[in-house]
Amino acid sequence: MNSPRLSFIEKTGYSMADAAANFVFMTMILFQTNFYTDTFGLSAGAAAAILLWPKLWDAFFDPIMGVLADRTNTRWGKFRPWIIWTAVPWAVVMVLAYTTPKGWSMGALVAYAAVTNTLLMTLYSMNNMPYSALGGVMTADLNERARLNSFRFIAVNIAQFIVGGFTLPLVAKFSEGHDRQHGWQMTMTIWAAICLVLFVITFFTTRERIKPVAETHTPPKQDFKDLLKNGPWKIMALMTLVHFAILSFRGGALYNYYHQYADKASMFDFVAKLGLTRAPLLPGAPKPGGLLEWLGYTIHSTSDNLATSNVADVFNSITNMVGTLTTIIVIMASVSFARRFGKKAVAVAGFGLSTVSALGFYLLEPTNVTGMIALTIIGSIVYAPTVPLVWAMFADVADYSELKTGRRFTGMVFATIGFCLKAGLALGSASFLWIMDLAFHYDTKLPGAPDAVHGYRFTVSIVVGLMFAVCTALLAAYKLDKDATIEMSEELARRRAEAGVANA
Numbered sequence: 001m002n003s004p005r006l007s008f009i010e011k012t013g014y015s016m017a018d019a020a021a022n023f024v025f026m027t028m029i030l031f032q033t034n035f036y037t038d039t040f041g042l043s044a045g046a047a048a049a050i051l052l053w054p055k056l057w058d059a060f061f062d063p064i065m066g067v068l069a070d071r072t073n074t075r076w077g078k079f080r081p082w083i084i085w086t087a088v089p090w091a092v093v094m095v096l097a098y099t100t101p102k103g104w105s106m107g108a109l110v111a112y113a114a115v116t117n118t119l120l121m122t123l124y125s126m127n128n129m130p131y132s133a134l135g136g137v138m139t140a141d142l143n144e145r146a147r148l149n150s151f152r153f154i155a156v157n158i159a160q161f162i163v164g165g166f167t168l169p170l171v172a173k174f175s176e177g178h179d180r181q182h183g184w185q186m187t188m189t190i191w192a193a194i195c196l197v198l199f200v201i202t203f204f205t206t207r208e209r210i211k212p213v214a215e216t217h218t219p220p221k222q223d224f225k226d227l228l229k230n231g232p233w234k235i236m237a238l239m240t241l242v243h244f245a246i247l248s249f250r251g252g253a254l255y256n257y258y259h260q261y262a263d264k265a266s267m268f269d270f271v272a273k274l275g276l277t278r279a280p281l282l283p284g285a286p287k288p289g290g291l292l293e294w295l296g297y298t299i300h301s302t303s304d305n306l307a308t309s310n311v312a313d314v315f316n317s318i319t320n321m322v323g324t325l326t327t328i329i330v331i332m333a334s335v336s337f338a339r340r341f342g343k344k345a346v347a348v349a350g351f352g353l354s355t356v357s358a359l360g361f362y363l364l365e366p367t368n369v370t371g372m373i374a375l376t377i378i379g380s381i382v383y384a385p386t387v388p389l390v391w392a393m394f395a396d397v398a399d400y401s402e403l404k405t406g407r408r409f410t411g412m413v414f415a416t417i418g419f420c421l422k423a424g425l426a427l428g429s430a431s432f433l434w435i436m437d438l439a440f441h442y443d444t445k446l447p448g449a450p451d452a453v454h455g456y457r458f459t460v461s462i463v464v465g466l467m468f469a470v471c472t473a474l475l476a477a478y479k480l481d482k483d484a485t486i487e488m489s490e491e492l493a494r495r496r497a498e499a500g501v502a503n504a
Contacts, residue, residue: 005139005141005144006138006139006144006147006148009205010138010205010206010207011147011148011151012151012155012205013201013202013204013205013206014134014135014138014148014151014152014202014205014206015151015152015153015154015155015156015202016155016198016199016201016202016205017083017127017128017131017198017199017201017202018128018131018152018153018155018156019155019156019158019159019198020159020194020195020196020198020199020202021124021127021128021131021195022156022159022160022163023094023159023162023163023191023192023194023195024090024094024120024124024191024195025124026159026160026163026164027098027163027167027188027191028248028251028425028429029247029248029251029425030163030164030167030251030254030255030320031167031168031251031255032051032429033047033051033251033252033255033429033432033433034252034255034256035098035184036050036051036113037444038180038444039100039180039181039184040100040109040113040181041100041106041109042109042110042113043444044433044436044437044442044443044444045433045437046110047433047444048429048430048433048434048437049110049114049430050110050113050114050117051117051248051426051429051430051433052426052427052429052430053114053118053426054114054117054118054120054121054426055121055422055423055425055426055429056422056423056426057118057121057122058118058121058122058124058125058422058426060419061122061125062125062129062415062416062418062419062421062422063224063412063415063416063419064415065125065126065129065130065415065418066129066133066412066413066414066415066416066418067223067412067415069082069129069130069133069415070223070412072130076203076208077134077137077207077208078130078133078137078208079130079131079133079134079137079208080130080134080203080206080207080208081130082126082127082129082130082131083127083130083131083134083199083202083203084199084200084203085126086123086126086127086199087127087195087196087199087200087203088196089123090120090123090124090127090192090195090196090199091192091193091195091196092192093116093119093120093123094120094188094191094192094195095185095188095189095192096116096119097113097116097117097119097120097188098184098185098187098188099116099181099184099185099188100181100184100185121422125418125422127199128418129414129415129418131202132391132394132414132417132418133413133414133415134206134208135148135149135152135391135395136210136394136395136398136413136414137208137209137210138206138207138208138209138210139209139210140209140210140489140492140493143339145392145395146338146339146343146388146389146392149388149389149391149392150331150332150388152388152391153331153387153388153391154328154331154332156387157324157327157328157331157387158324158328160320160324160327161320161321161324161325161328163191163320164317164320164321164323164324165317165318165320165321165324166317167187167191167317168313168316168317169313169314169317170183170186170187170190171183171184171187172310172313174186174187223407223412224412224416226401226404226405226407227401227412227413227416229404230397230400230401230404231479232396232397232400232478232479232480233397233400233401233413233416233417235474235475235477235478235479236393236394236397236417236478237416237417237419237420238420238474239471239474239475239478240390240417240420240421240424241420241421241423241424241427242424242467242470242471242474243390243424243471244420244421244422244424244425244428245424245425245427245428245431245467246424246428246464246467246468246471247424247425247428248424248425248426248428248429248432249428249429249431249432249459249463249464249467250358250428250460250464251429252429252432252433253432253456253459253460253463253464254316254319254460255316256447256452256456257361257456257457257460258312258315258316258319258372259312259313259316259447260447260448260452260453260456261366261453261456261457262312262315262366262369262372263366263367263369264311264312265367266366266367266368266369267311267312267314267315267369268311270315270369270370270373271311271314271315271318274318315369318373319372319373319376322373322376322377322380323376323377323379323380324380326376326377326380326381326384327380327383327384327387328384329384330380330381330384330385331384331385331387331388333385337385337389338385338389338392341482342481342482342483342485343389343392343393343396343482343485344393344475344478344480344481344482345481345482346385346386346389347385347386347389347390347393347475348472348475348476349382350382350383350384350385350386351383351386351468351471351472351475352468352469352472353382353383354379354382354383354386354468355465355466355468355469355472356465357375357378357379357382357383358379358460358461358464358465358468359461359462359465360375360378360461361375361457361460361461361464362457362458362461362462363461393478393480394413394414394417396480396485396488397413397417397480398413398414399485399488399489399492400480400488401413402492403488403491403492432459435455435459435463436452436455436456436459439455440452440454440455440458442455
């Protein structure tokens with residue numbers, strides 16, 4: 001298709017911005033629910049509203065952002081400029097969103113949380129929606145797109161490894177001599193600085209190459225009407241809504257599953273085998289050094305006082321890191337899977353097996369922490385190939401729109417997918433709190449009550465498993481299989497050649 005192969009530097013550089021985005025995304029998925037209830041001090045109802053409404057606003061803002069991006073024309077392209085324009089505001093608001101003002105009334109705190117979270121979600125959309133669209137215009141080669149997304153999601157999972165493994169220990173470290181609110185503010189300051197550097201790298205190492213046969217001059221309303229006639233888009237939009245609801249729903253459920261359902265003595269014995277425990281120091285004894293000790297990974301307790309230890313934080317971090325490392329390894333093979341079987345087939349299999357793996361958590365006893373680690377690894381193995389392929393499928397949906405309409409509106413496609421993504425995240429986080437509140441009498445001041453503990457077990461397994469099953473069924477109905485995407489790509493390449501449109 002006369003589309004040049006992307007260099008290692010460009011693929012790596014492209015991946016940096018999504019790694020940066022995941023310092024916000026994974027903090028939101030794994031910890032934001034509990035940050036608002038346990039650290040910021042909001043009730044479950046107030047926290048649910050803060051998690052829901054800013055993300056819903058962001059979801060509605062995404063199509064607006066898609067219109068702006070499609071109609072942006074600079075010497076750097078349509079989508080790249082947004083990454084650099086939003087970099088500094090992103091870093092500032094990221095810190096503010098995890099800062100707890102001192103001495104404020106509850107009403108003022110709720111307003112502050114709503115404003116800062118809304119700003120953060122808006123900046124996320126202004127940065128990440130054009131970034132996602134950028135991947136669809138860097139190359140027209142289907143295999144290169146799959147490779148590009150493999151690089152992207154290896155970087156994403158490295159960021160997730162860092163966030164999942166080191167956020168809670170850093171919060172604990174910076175809380176020493178202060179409070180947990182200070183710990184969160186300092187930790188997010190570090191993450192924000194990393195984000196700023198990574199956004200700059202992406203801007204300076206990438207290029208936009210795909211030129212549409214015809215520029216978008218139609219009204220946004222017409223673009224949206226055309227999308228509603230696009231069958232693959234409708235499937236992927238609904239699948240994305242459910243898929244990302246799973247991620248935020250499961251993040252809140254797993255945190256409580258490990259902290260309230262899993263047996264602390266069993267977790268202590270498990271991490272003891274890793275050399276991360278020790279008895280309290282005798283007065284005057286020298287303190288061990290090393291990175292793990294500095295980060296607070298060493299558990300300062302014995303089995304006699306586990307109730308006040310940080311063993312759940314440590315075990316939660318270990319499961320996050322193990323799952324993410326497994327995902328990184330498996331993602332490397334996803335391109336070959338897609339080339340052989342097609343993106344759709346691999347995605348259907350991955351989501352189907354993820355359904356089974358999620359349901360398995362219900363069968364585990366609180367003491368079976370080894371089983372929890374094993375299911376984390378199995379779940380990561382079967383889910384990992386779907387991660388880059390789903391995003392490559394979004395680019396295929398943009399190609400399908402161009403095939404049917406003769407116009408390319410990549411920004412609108414990714415923006416509307418972004419709408420479903422953000423709406424899913426919002427509904428997932430809020431739904432977990434609503435289900436826990438209504439069905440299991442969840443009280444943030446009594447998180448270990450028997451009904452609530454049963455709720456954590458039920459939501460993290462049965463509810464998540466059913467949501468994965470819905471995604472599997474939707475993907476099975478998606479019609480752009482391997483043969484269809486090849487035919488579509490060849491036809492678009494022929495049209496561009498006839499129109500004299502060259503890819504840069």
